[in-house]
Amino acid sequence: MSRALYVTISGIKTIGIYLNSIPTSTVTVSLPPLVPRSEISIIDEAGNPLNALIYLNINGTLIPLINGSCIYPGTYDVYALINGELMNLGPSTIYQGSSLKVPIFTNYTLNITILGKCPDLNLELLIKYDGNQYAIPLSGNNQVVSIPNAVIGGQVQVELLGNGSLLYQREITINGSSPGSLVINPRMISFTPVDLLNNALPNAVLNIGSLYYVGPGRYCVPVNSSIGMVIYGSDVYVVNITSNNVYVRVWTFGGALGIKSLLIILGLLTLLIIIASIIKGGLSNGGSGGDEYVIIK
Secondary structure (H helix, E strand, C coil), X not given: CCEEEEEEECCEEEEEEEECCCCCCCCCCCCCCCEEHHHCEEECCCCCECCCEEEEEECCEEEEECCCCEECCEXXXXXXXXXXXXXXXXXEEECXXXXXXXXXXXXXXXXXXXXXXXXXXXXXXXXXXCCEEEEEECCCCEEEXXXXXXXXXXXXXXXXXXXCEEEEEEEEECCCCCCEEEEECCCEEEEEEECCCCCECCCCEEEECCEEEECCEEEECCCCCCEEEEEXXXXXXXXXXXXXXXXXXXXXXXXCCCHHHHHHHHHHHHHHHHHHHHHHHHHHHHHHCCCCCCCCC
C-alpha cells in the first residue's frame, strides 16, 4: 500500500514524501533555507515599519507565525492583525528578507480645478473608488472631493462628463499627503462654419459622438474623438477633428449678405451677362461663314 509522509514546519505541511513500498534504504529530503519570522518585515504603503502579528491561512485555519518560528519559502494567504483589525493581505510570496505591505486607511481630500469652460454642456464629475462610484454636478471651476477611509496606495479614477459624454479621465494614487490636487484640462476645438462668401453660418451644427454644437465657437471634445459631422440643412459634411480648428466651407449663400457680398454677387452676374451677350453676338454673326471669331480680354 502506498503511504504519504509530510514534513511539517511551524504546523504547516510543506513537503510530501510518497512511498509505494517499504523503503530498504534511507530516504533523504533536502530543504531550502527556511525563513525565520525575524527575516520578514511588515511595512505600510509608504515603507514605514509596522508592529503586526502575521497569520497564514492554511486550509481555512489561521496559523500564527510567531517570533522564533520558521516557515518554508513559498506563497501563502497572509493576514495581519494591526490595531485590533485583521486584514487580508492576499496571496503573498515569503522568502528571506521579504516585506509584507499592510494598507493604511486615511481620510483623503482631492482638490479639482477645471481649466476653461464647456459651453452648452451640463458638467459633472464621476468618482470611482474601491468598486463604488458617485457623480458630482458642477456649477463652477473648482470642486473638493472627500474620500473617507481611503487606502493609502489605492487608485481613484476621476472622469469629467459633459451631457453624459466622457471629456476627460485620470487615475490618482492616494498617498499620505492630503489634500491632493488635480487640474483637468479638457480638449477644446474652434468651430468655424462659413458659406461660399466667407460669411459665418450661425445655424450650422457640429456633431461629435452624442454632442451637438450650434454655430461658431470653442467647444469641448470627447476623448479619443477624431471624426465629426457638420450639418447644415439637408447637407452633411464629414470633418477631421484631430487638430484644434475645424474650418468648414459650406456650399451655400446662407450667411447674412452684407453690402460687400451683394456687390460681389452683382459683379459676377454682370460679368456673366456680358460674356453671354458676347457669345450670343458671336454666334449670330457666325452664320455668314469666314474665319471671324471673338476675342474677350
